Amino acid sequence: MKHKKVCRRMETALIVRSLKTEDAAALSSLLRAQSLTYMRFFTPFSFDQETMASLLATRRKDVFMGIYWQNELCGFFMLRGWDEGFDVPAYGVLIAEKCSGYSLAQLSIRMAKSICKLRGSSRLMLKVHTDNVAARILYEEAKFVRTGVDTNSGNLIYQFDFNKRPALS
Numbered sequence: 001m002k003h004k005k006v007c008r009r010m011e012t013a014l015i016v017r018s019l020k021t022e023d024a025a026a027l028s029s030l031l032r033a034q035s036l037t038y039m040r041f042f043t044p045f046s047f048d049q050e051t052m053a054s055l056l057a058t059r060r061k062d063v064f065m066g067i068y069w070q071n072e073l074c075g076f077f078m079l080r081g082w083d084e085g086f087d088v089p090a091y092g093v094l095i096a097e098k099c100s101g102y103s104l105a106q107l108s109i110r111m112a113k114s115i116c117k118l119r120g121s122s123r124l125m126l127k128v129h130t131d132n133v134a135a136r137i138l139y140e141e142a143k144f145v146r147t148g149v150d151t152n153s154g155n156l157i158y159q160f161d162f163n164k165r166p167a168l169s
Helices: 002-011 021-032 049-058 104-118 133-141
Strands: 014-018 063-069 072-080 090-095 123-128 145-149 156-161
Touching: 014 104, 021 049, 021 063, 021 072, 063 104, 072 104, 090 104, 104 123, 104 133, 123 133, 133 156
Parallel strands: 090 123
Antiparallel strands: 014 063, 063 072, 072 090, 123 156, 145 156
């Protein structure tokens, strides 16, 4: 009886864990299930299962974390660039449309910052489309500072500097 209670609790648990190669199908399904309007600003790579499997299988230092609610993948975030030799990782996040509004993106930012601190990164970088107002507000509330514009995409570049702490208000 005790075992059944634990299993029932796990069904309603919020779990964040590293994604593995065997999660490629679920990640691909998550990305492909979102509406085109919702996904219009999220274009980091192809969403097919082969691409997902390759990204997850070949990473060395890069981070891909899945966010699960009731045993269902409802979002993920990534820290990329370490595998290519960059000192400053690039952050990206996608929360399923049906799961948006539950502070999961904010949770992913906090976790990404913690991972960067644990790895000794001095900064965290992200790029956001100029028209993605909701994401810009999210990142500015998380104390990211706009530092430039990507000349290739026109996306705004934001950075969080771990050495500069915001003043207490």
